Amino acid sequence: MFRRAAAGNNDSSLLHATIMPASRTRTALLAAMTLLSSLGCGKHAGPKLVDYLEEIEFDVPLETASYVSLGKFDIPIAATQKPTDAAPDVAPDEAFWMRLQFELTAETDPDHEAAVAAEAESHRGAMSDAVISVIRTSSVDELADPRLSAVKARLTEVARPMLGADRVRQLVLNEFDADAIEHADAAPKKEAAGGHH
Known part of the structure; x- marks a missing residue:
């Protein structure tokens, strides 16, 4: 070679x-x-964990956050529940009614609070329709999640373009309450319960 x-x-x-x-x-x-x-x-x-935690930089401290109300919602939805080990007598896909009540707020920087509030007011109808649509298309499992991760992600996806993607840190659901609405035949009538005939 x-x-x-x-x-x-x-x-x-x-x-x-x-x-x-x-x-x-x-x-x-x-x-x-x-x-x-x-x-x-x-x-x-x-x-070490301590070193890692010291290196984490928070964008903005929580004390400097502002919250803009996007509205209070009271949404009845029809839901179905699958039988589980805890409730094996539930009929598959038996529909029942739920009522979800909450206040939706947008967390933002104080410098953007006025702009987010103005956008929320100008898009109030579209925002309300989008929130109702997201809630009604969510599964019972998504609504039963204590953190509501999937629901908040989908709400954020539709709300950010309306409010300004760079202005909104996150959406917060305050005073969230989910109650099953009794079947009409099982609930007492208002007249009978009040003594009026």
């Missing part, structure tokens, strides 16, 4: 050029291994 230069010929550059790349590679590899081994020899403790 290697051609040797003739003794009296100045063609030794061919031999030198052919061998040097392999020797340079070997030297570079040896230097890299030496460097890595010297770095790895010392005992270095991994990052």
Whole structure:
């Protein structure tokens, strides 16, 4: 593979050029291994939770948050529940009514509070329709989630473009209450309960 230069010929550059790349590679590899081994020899403790928590930067402290009300909602929805181990006698897909009551607010920076409030007022009808649509298309499991993660994500997805995506930090559901509405035949009539006939 290697051609040797003739003794009296100045063609030794061919031999030198052919061998040097392999020797340079070997030297570079040896230097890299030496460097890595010297770095790895010392005992270095991994990052601690305290160090991680100190490095976290919060964008804005909670004390500087402003909240803009997007409305109070009282939404009746028809829902179905699947039988579970706790309630095996529930008929599959038996419909029942639920009433969800909550106040929806947008968390924002105090500098953006007026702009978010103005956008909320100008889009009040569309916002109300979007909120009702999201709630009514949510599953019982999504509505039963204590954090309402999926519901809030979908509400945020429709609300941010209306209010200004860069202005809204998050949506908050205050005073959330979900009650099952009794079947009409099981609930006492108002007249009978009040004594009026």
